[in-house]
Amino acid sequence: MTPPRQPLHATVAAVRIDDAWRGVLIQGPSGAGKSDLALRLMQVGWRLVGDDWVDVFACAGALYAAAPATIAGRMEVRGLGVVSRPFLPSTRIALSLHLTHEPVERMPEAAQDVIDGVAVPRLVLDARPASAPLVVAAAINRAMRAAGRRGDSAL
Template sequence: MTAAMQPLHATAVARHTPAGWRGVLIQGPSGVGKSDLALKLIGQGWRLIADDWTHVWASGGALYAAAPATITGKIEVRGLGIVAAPLWPLTRIMLAVACTHEAIERLPEAAAWTWDGISIPQLRLDPRPASAGQVVATALAAL
């Protein structure tokens, strides 16, 4: 199995846009709040692609994501356990979100994340504030 076919330690969610279903890849170390940010977005009408482990691949100059079969439609809710979530099976990934608990610059330089030769914009974000989901939605809408 090539590196591009191995699941990434990341969560992915998607929403329907005028251009079709578009998603974000939420990355960061264990415990940083990837699943919690995904839950915030799901509460705003987004759909889960994959929680904690995500297959990401390049095709036709774009990146796509899907869940490994063993975790499809499931998300970890800290303090509750593994639960079912509204699912969308596959999406084009348009934005990478790098979760951190470090201070975020107010006006950061543009950043990118590259996988299998394809680069997409990257947003550094502290997922803990209540506004984090809206920040992600705003960033995706601006693309």
């Protein structure tokens, strides 16, 4: 039986860590830079899962995301339009990223989102600085290490 899926206004990009793909769920209002950040991540080896809308679902205590079939492999690039990109059909989510244009705390407390009953580490980030992809990579690696210390097989 296929787990129920819920649509979510987000972009998902995934990176290969320890022989498994792990994704970041990039959320924010229109114009916040979701697709732009995903493009910059893809420039350094990440893979697109879905752009603008994804289906999320919980399975065996983990959160997953997949692109709806109608937009799989497509991404909106501001100023260019819709382009085709290589993509992964789905990935396990390791980080929930909230984009903002407001100042971000320098040393925030650890936070998490609960999505479809699954707790996922949360990061609030301004995606405009050139360092944003590096911050995302560091955050997903930290989330994976923390999950390993807890013995959390969900990540």
